Each structure stands twice: as C-alpha cells, then as structure tokens.
Amino acid sequence: MAVKVAQEWLNACSGCEIAIVDMGERLLDVLGLVEFVHSPVLMDHKYFGQLGDGKHIDIPEAVVGLVSGGVRNEEHLEVLREMREKCKVLIALGTCATHGGIPALANSYTTAEITGRVYSTETTDVPEAVPADHLPALLDACYALDEQVTVDVYLPGCPPHPDQIFAALTALLTGAPLELPAKSVCDHCPTVRQGKGQIKELRRFLQPPQYARPDEPLDKMRCILEQGMLCMGPVTRAGCGGDKITPRCISARVPCRGCYGPVKHEGNQRLDMLNALASNGVDIKSLPESVSLLRFSGAHKMLRPARKQ
Numbered sequence: 448m449a450v451k452v453a454q455e456w457l458n459a460c461s462g463c464e465i466a467i468v469d470m471g472e473r474l475l476d477v478l479g480l481v482e483f484v485h486s487p488v489l490m491d492h493k494y495f496g497q498l499g500d501g502k503h504i505d506i507p508e509a510v511v512g513l514v515s516g517g518v519r520n521e522e523h524l525e526v527l528r529e530m531r532e533k534c535k536v537l538i539a540l541g542t543c544a545t546h547g548g549i550p551a552l553a554n555s556y557t558t559a560e561i562t563g564r565v566y567s568t569e570t571t572d573v574p575e576a577v578p579a580d581h582l583p584a585l586l587d588a589c590y591a592l593d594e595q596v597t598v599d600v601y602l603p604g605c606p607p608h609p610d611q612i613f614a615a616l617t618a619l620l621t622g623a624p625l626e627l628p629a630k631s632v633c634d635h636c637p638t639v640r641q642g643k644g645q646i647k648e649l650r651r652f653l654q655p656p657q658y659a660r661p662d663e664p665l666d667k668m669r670c671i672l673e674q675g676m677l678c679m680g681p682v683t684r685a686g687c688g689g690d691k692i693t694p695r696c697i698s699a700r701v702p703c704r705g706c707y708g709p710v711k712h713e714g715n716q717r718l719d720m721l722n723a724l725a726s727n728g729v730d731i732k733s734l735p736e737s738v739s740l741l742r743f744s745g746a747h748k749m750l751r752p753a754r755k756q
C-alpha cells in the first residue's frame with residue numbers, strides 16, 4: 448500500500464523542493480511507493496477546506512511529513528504544529544529547517560530593526576508604516592523546526608543533495624536503516640593538505656585558488672584553506688557530494704561556505720571555524736568581515752546570543 452506523504456514549505460526559497468525534483472528518474476521510483484496527500488508545491492489542497500469554510504487549519508494525516516524552511520512567523524508556526532500532529536515521521540528538509548539557514552542571519556537584528564530597515568529606511572511607500580492587515584505577525588526570531596516541535600529526521604544542506612533525499616525517502620519507505628555522513632567536508636575532500644599552522648592571513652575569494660591546469664585533478668591541488676581562503680570544510684557536515692562523495696563546491700575549486708551546517712547537529716560552526724583559523728595561526732582580529740564571511744554558520748542558535756535587545 449502506498450505510504451502517505453505530506454509536504455510543507457515555511458520560510459523557504461523552494462530550492463529544497465527543486466532538489467526533490469532533481470532526483471530525476473528516481474522520483475518515479477519514489478512516486479510508485481507514495482501517495483502525496485498534501486503538498487502546496489504539487490497540488491491544490493487548502494488549509495481551511497477547499498472552499499475556505501473550515502475554522503481550523505487541516506492537513507490530512509500522513510506517515511511521512513517533509514518540511515523545508517525555518518519558522519519566521521505565526522502562520523509558519525501554526526502550519527508546522529499541524530504537520531507535527533498529523534505526520535508520524537517528521538523530516539526537517541534543508542539547512543533552513545535544520546538550523547535556520549540563510550534567513551536566520553536576520554537574527555542578528557531585532558524585528559523592529561528589520562522592519563524599520565525594510566519599510567522606513569529605504570522604502571518609497573508613504574506613509575512609512577509596517578503593513579499589518581491580513582498578514583501573519585513575525586515571531587521574534589527565525590527558528591529551526593526542532594526549536595518548536597520534535598523532529599525525527601534531519602536532512603541538512605542548502606539544498607540537500609538529491610542522492611541523500613532519495614536515500615532517506617527510500618529508507619523510510621522500505622524500512623531500511625538510514626545512514627547519513629557523520630564526518631566533515633574535509634574528510635571527503637581530495638585536495639592536498641600539508642599541515643596546520645601555515646596560514647598567516649586570509650584573503651577573500653576574489654581570485655580562484657592556484658592549480659596548474661584546468662584539467663589537473665583535485666588531488667593535485669593544494670587545500671583551498673591552506674591557500675589562504677576561508678573554506679569551512681573543517682567544520683561542515685559532509686554529504687553535499689551525494690553518491691559521488693567529492694564536495695560540490697570543491698569540485699568547482701570553490702571554497703566551502705558551510706551550507707550543510709555543523710558536523711554535529713548541535714555543534715557551533717562559527718566558533719569551531721574561528722578555532723580552526725586560530726590554530727592555523729590566523730589572527731581573528733584581522734578578520735573584519737568574519738561574521739559575514741561565515742555566513743552559513745549564521746544559524747540562529749549561534750547568532751541569538753549576539754542579538755541586540
């Protein structure tokens with residue numbers, strides 16, 4: 448019998464849903480095993496009844512619930528709670544859902560500062576008022592799903608690699624064990640490392656790292672971090688290469704920006720990266736743009752202590 452699946456997107460960009468489609472022909476294998484009972488990206492299922500006559504939000508019961516995006520406003524929170532109630536297994540899909548992701552960078556500022564900037568400082572609207580009618584109120588911060596409800600499965604990545612989504616879904620649908628990489632991006636990186644303590648200062652990624660020829664294999668190129676560019680491979684969870692293993696950005700000779708989040712779910716990616724840089728001899732005070740450079744480490748859990756009240 449087909450397994451019922453519900454899907455929702457909250458404070459999301461839809462990249463995670465595109466990653467589902469990017470499973471390609473394997474999606475047909477998955478669709479043969481599931482029945483989507485709710486999915487705003489795929490079907491016209493309304494929250495308050497098809498005619499809008501319901502009094503409470505109503506998502507059909509499902510075995511598997513997929514939720515992308517963090518929780519930024521009251522509507523997100525209501526939808527998430529309903530998904531939690533109706534789905535036996537809740538999957539946090541993507542780094543926005545697992546850690547807050549890029550939108551949680553806003554957690555460096557108060558809601559008043561954000562709305563003031565958007566609606567007053569640079570707006571052309573008159574009067575300078577924050578629209579409130581018929582709009583869900585913002586929460587005080589952007590939250591990861593597990594700060595609001597219990598999450599059963601975490602699939603980080605911005606977006607998660609389609610190979611991992613396929614592996615996770617087929618494991619859940621067939622009852623097979625689900626194993627996700629537990630190491631760091633560096634552990635899956637083929638570049639050449641010559642040892643710690645050799646970086647004296649970091650430079651921005653404005654020129655590519657040095658390598659001999661475009662067709663030179665990656666295992667001949669020196670580690671991008673050791674070449675003096677901020678690469679967050681040491682503190683970022685592996686897996687973005689999917690079945691091919693080699694990290695995606697490194698394959699393109701681009702530094703890792705940390706999009707898979709910390710190696711351990713509760714780890715502090717920003718602090719770990721600063722430690723990694725310090726142990727390489729980099730003077731942290733020489734990094735005026737350190738906060739913005741470590742952009743994917745901007746998960747709310749790390750930013751919140753620094754929030755201005």
Ligand code: SF4
Nearest residue numbers: 460462541542543605
């Ligand atoms: S994790 Fe990345 S791709 Fe997924 S919703 Fe967030 S920003 Fe978009």
Ligand code: SF4
Nearest residue numbers: 633636670671678680
């Ligand atoms: S720091 Fe970056 S380039 Fe160096 S080994 Fe780690 S992932 Fe590869």
Ligand code: SF4
Nearest residue numbers: 687696703704705706
């Ligand atoms: S190399 Fe880093 S930033 Fe690039 S896809 Fe992998 S985890 Fe994300």
